[in-house]
Amino acid sequence: xxxxxxxxxxxxxxxxxxxxxxxxxxxxxxxxxxxxxxxxxxxxxxxxxxxxxxxxxxxxxxxxxxxxxxxxxxxxxxxxxxxxxxxxxxxxxxxxxxxxxxxxxxxxxxxxxxxxxxxxxxxxxxxxxxxxxxxxxxxxxxxxxxxxxxxxxxxxxxxxxxxxxxxxxxxxxxxxxxxxxxxxxxxxxxxxxxxxxxxxxxxxx
Amino acid sequence: xxxxxxxxxxxxxxxxxxxxxxxxxxxxxxxxxxxxxxxxxxxxxxxxxxxxxxxxxxxxxxxxxxxxxxxxxxxxxxxxxxxxxxxxxxxxxxxxxxxxxxxxxxxxxxxxxxxxxxxxxxxxxxxxxxxxxxxxxxxxxxxxxxxxxxxxxxxxxxxxxxxxxxxxxxxxxxxxxxxxxxxxxxxxxxxxxxxxxxxxxxxxx
Amino acid sequence: xxxxxxxxxxxxxxxxxxxxxxxxxxxxxxxxxxxxxxxxxxxxxxxxxxxxxxxxxxxxxxxxxxxxxxxxxxxxxxxxxxxxxxxxxxxxxxxxxxxxxxxxxxxxxxxxxxxxxxxxxxxxxxxxxxxxxxxxxxxxxxxxxxxxxxxxxxxxxxxxxxxxxxxxxxxxxxxxxxxxxxxxxxxxxxxxxxxxxxxxxxxxx
Amino acid sequence: xxxxxxxxxxxxxxxxxxxxxxxxxxxxxxxxxxxxxxxxxxxxxxxxxxxxxxxxxxxxxxxxxxxxxxxxxxxxxxxxxxxxxxxxxxxxxxxxxxxxxxxxxxxxxxxxxxxxxxxxxxxxxxxxxxxxxxxxxxxxxxxxxxxxxxxxxxxxxxxxxxxxxxxxxxxxxxxxxxxxxxxxxxxxxxxxxxxxxxxxxxxxx
DNA sequence: CATGAATGAGCATTCATTCAT
DNA sequence: AATGAATGAATGCTCATTCAT
Numbered sequence: 001x002x003x004x005x006x007x008x009x010x011x012x013x014x015x016x017x018x019x020x021x022x023x024x025x026x027x028x029x030x031x032x033x034x035x036x037x038x039x040x041x042x043x044x045x046x047x048x049x050x051x052x053x054x055x056x057x058x059x060x061x062x063x064x065x066x067x068x069x070x071x072x073x074x075x076x077x078x079x080x081x082x083x084x085x086x087x088x089x090x091x092x093x094x095x096x097x098x099x100x101x102x103x104x105x106x107x108x109x110x111x112x113x114x115x116x117x118x119x120x121x122x123x124x125x126x127x128x129x130x131x132x133x134x135x136x137x138x139x140x141x142x143x144x145x146x147x148x149x150x151x152x153x154x155x156x157x158x159x160x161x162x163x164x165x166x167x168x169x170x171x172x173x174x175x176x177x178x179x180x181x182x183x184x185x186x187x188x189x190x191x192x193x194x195x196x197x198x199x200x201x202x203x204x205x
Numbered sequence: 206x207x208x209x210x211x212x213x214x215x216x217x218x219x220x221x222x223x224x225x226x227x228x229x230x231x232x233x234x235x236x237x238x239x240x241x242x243x244x245x246x247x248x249x250x251x252x253x254x255x256x257x258x259x260x261x262x263x264x265x266x267x268x269x270x271x272x273x274x275x276x277x278x279x280x281x282x283x284x285x286x287x288x289x290x291x292x293x294x295x296x297x298x299x300x301x302x303x304x305x306x307x308x309x310x311x312x313x314x315x316x317x318x319x320x321x322x323x324x325x326x327x328x329x330x331x332x333x334x335x336x337x338x339x340x341x342x343x344x345x346x347x348x349x350x351x352x353x354x355x356x357x358x359x360x361x362x363x364x365x366x367x368x369x370x371x372x373x374x375x376x377x378x379x380x381x382x383x384x385x386x387x388x389x390x391x392x393x394x395x396x397x398x399x400x401x402x403x404x405x406x407x408x409x410x
Numbered sequence: 411x412x413x414x415x416x417x418x419x420x421x422x423x424x425x426x427x428x429x430x431x432x433x434x435x436x437x438x439x440x441x442x443x444x445x446x447x448x449x450x451x452x453x454x455x456x457x458x459x460x461x462x463x464x465x466x467x468x469x470x471x472x473x474x475x476x477x478x479x480x481x482x483x484x485x486x487x488x489x490x491x492x493x494x495x496x497x498x499x500x501x502x503x504x505x506x507x508x509x510x511x512x513x514x515x516x517x518x519x520x521x522x523x524x525x526x527x528x529x530x531x532x533x534x535x536x537x538x539x540x541x542x543x544x545x546x547x548x549x550x551x552x553x554x555x556x557x558x559x560x561x562x563x564x565x566x567x568x569x570x571x572x573x574x575x576x577x578x579x580x581x582x583x584x585x586x587x588x589x590x591x592x593x594x595x596x597x598x599x600x601x602x603x604x605x606x607x608x609x610x611x612x613x614x615x
Numbered sequence: 616x617x618x619x620x621x622x623x624x625x626x627x628x629x630x631x632x633x634x635x636x637x638x639x640x641x642x643x644x645x646x647x648x649x650x651x652x653x654x655x656x657x658x659x660x661x662x663x664x665x666x667x668x669x670x671x672x673x674x675x676x677x678x679x680x681x682x683x684x685x686x687x688x689x690x691x692x693x694x695x696x697x698x699x700x701x702x703x704x705x706x707x708x709x710x711x712x713x714x715x716x717x718x719x720x721x722x723x724x725x726x727x728x729x730x731x732x733x734x735x736x737x738x739x740x741x742x743x744x745x746x747x748x749x750x751x752x753x754x755x756x757x758x759x760x761x762x763x764x765x766x767x768x769x770x771x772x773x774x775x776x777x778x779x780x781x782x783x784x785x786x787x788x789x790x791x792x793x794x795x796x797x798x799x800x801x802x803x804x805x806x807x808x809x810x811x812x813x814x815x816x817x818x819x820x
Numbered sequence: 821c822a823t824g825a826a827t828g829a830g831c832a833t834t835c836a837t838t839c840a841t
Numbered sequence: 842a843a844t845g846a847a848t849g850a851a852t853g854c855t856c857a858t859t860c861a862t
Binding site: 034 | 239316319320323324326327328329363364367368370371374375377378379381382385386395398399401402403405406407408
């Protein structure tokens with residue numbers, strides 16, 4: 001009974017949180033951080049303005065939460081996919097394909113993801129350290145694949161961190177073309193093009 | 206006399222315009238579009254707030270003008286550099302190196318350039334058609350090099366527009382690392398790394 | 411049984427009321443009326459926010475109740491003390507000393523008492539007639555002593571109501587110095603100083 | 616010409632400042648600090664909300680300015696009046712009478728003056744050090760008169776700072792009765808009553 | 821032409837109060 | 842009776858834009 005009571009509360013909490021988070025993601029994606037208003041988010045979530053503040057401390061916090069949630073889900077999915085691959089090529093392919101698949105299912109989220117990581121790179125406004133961490137987490141994942149590839153002689157030696165960031169940014173760029181300007185095209189072609197480009201760019205021969 | 210009078214006027218007009226444009230570039234670069242105020246720009250330009258509106262219709266318009274000016278200068282410089290190169294590799298190298306050189310001399314400008322093209326790609330808030338044109342202008346320049354390379358058999362056949370945009374965005378990303386996080390490092394190494402990566406990625410063998 | 415049941419209810423009612431009233435007094439004293447929140451009071455009282463509204467109509471009402479309670483207790487104590495004194499001087503001294511003693515034991519309460527009577531006098535925002543009554547009750551007590559003193563020839567004739575209010579306010583001011591800025595000093599000295607000043611000020615010779 | 620131009624500007628500046636300050640004084644007096652809104656002040660001043668912020672940094676700053684202005688004017692007037700008196704009694708009388716006269720001409724201002732000094736004494740909310748200074752300035756003025764009186768043997772020896780504050784607060788209390796509840800009565804009677812009260816309270820015999 | 825004083829729409833945040841459970 | 846989630850009105854402050862001088 002105690003469990004049931006607690007669960008009921010938790011369900012509501014999660015439900016509202018998700019509701020608001022979803023609305024926030026949509027509005028932030030459409031209008032950007034500055035352009036989004038709490039009013040609009042509350043309206044989209046179907047709650048009153050004050051309710052948003054029961055679940056999130058501030059506009060910034062809400063924004064970060066919506067970004068964090070998406071990035072963590074992306075990361076989890078990609079990691080799972082990569083673990084299923086056994087070769088170095090396979091892992092790289094999973095890293096790329098996993099991202100394409102995730103964002104194909106979360107198109108609106110890509111806008112915030114792309115924009116905010118651009119801001120992070122440009123050093124504009126935010127500097128949220130947590131942000132840098134999320135970025136690093138992604139890059140490290142790629143670094144480890146590249147380092148393995150070099151160790152196994154499949155890849156030529158190169159500056160791993162620099163190249164990892166380069167590839168990471170390249171994928172972001174290709175994703176932008178596909179997700180935002182791809183008009184619903186199947187992801188196989190761009191994935192193949194990108195994978196080939198990258199593999200050739202770093203391959204040993 | 207009519208000519209002289211008009212010229213004098215024009216000189217003043219151009220002078221003021223340049224003065225405001227310079228101030229705007231600096232302030233926008235430092236604080237971003239939302240964070241910049243007309244007050245700050247007017248102060249930096251040494252004119253009164255109202256004067257800014259005699260030369261530019263709105264804050265947005267001023268921002269676009271300062272961006273346009275920089276992009277056109279970049280374009281002109283890169284085109285000149287590329288024309289001096291005769292081979293396909295040389296042109297690609299010039300395209301990359303020219304950008305690094307331009308932005309090494311116009312570091313503050315890079316922030317707006319980078320951020321705003323990110324916004325353009327993300328489709329956030331602006332959609333200024335003129336903007337899209339500036340982007341296309343850059344991409345076309347690259348496309349023509351790639352197309353030539355394929356025609357001459359130096360590059361393997363691939364989807365030219367897609368790849369051109371991908372490379373273009375990759376260069377932007379590498380520039381961001383170099384200009385914003387490179388701590389004054391010489392541009393030769395990142396240029397070489399990037400060039401090699403790209404050339405291998407699209408090369409015929 | 412009916413009596414027992416009702417009593418049980420009443421006990422709980424009184425208990426809750428007192429609990430909330432105490433919490434309110436503390437919070438109002440610390441943060442002032444505007445600065446206090448129902449949330450904070452409910453927390454301090456160990457009840458839920460909504461519960462406060464079961465016992466008091468509004469924030470203002472709760473504030474008034476906590477003030478009233480304290481003033482009535484003060485009044486009762488001072489009256490008892492004065493009745494024990496037989497001379498006119500003694501009664502005046504009791505009036506002053508009783509206040510010092512009461513507020514020495516209810517320091518936190520003094521802040522609301524002082525502030526709110528200031529507001530009452532200044533005519534700011536409240537005008538609660540009940541409030542005026544509490545004030546008058548105090549003043550009348552003093553008036554009767556003064557009138558007696560004049561009747562017995564110990565005091566020179568003067569405008570009794572005006573002087574009573576003046577003395578009353580003077581005591582409030584001296585209390586403020588003692589309670590809020592006295593750093594725990596013994597009350598004897600300020601009581602003596604004040605009593606002497608007043609007695610000389612109104613004495614017949 | 617330069618002077619004229621500057622004057623014109625200054626005149627406008629002073630005019631607006633006074634206009635807003637007047638409106639602020641009235642609104643603050645009627646509704647208190649918390650109850651007053653910038654909107655209401657702007658409306659009363661006949662300007663737009665934003666204009667208020669061209670002349671004053673914040674609501675608090677505006678409030679302080681309106682208080683400061685009044686207190687300084689009061690102080691200047693009282694000092695002038697006291698200098699005209701040559702005896703110790705005369706100076707004390709001027710101190711009292713000057714205040715009654717000033718506030719008779721600035722009734723609305725008395726509300727802020729009274730309330731805010733009460734807050735200062737109660738230690739509520741503000742703590743603005745400047746505030747404490749204004750209070751001290753008044754008290755010192757009185758202290759010097761008392762110290763002179765004792766030195767000349769006209770007054771019995773007593774704790775000067777404590778008594779000065781007591782008298783100062785007593786005057787505030789009497790002023791409150793007269794200004795706020797005196798129904799336009801002539802000031803002579805309360806001045807006389809108060810002066811007599813004080814003089815007897817501190818006199819040597 | 822240039823100025824800068826004035827405008828007022830716009831927005832994040834708080835909190836007393838209500839009411840379904 | 843008690844709870845606490847939800848509400849939404851209220852407000853200080855910013856800043857792009859205008860316009861009288």
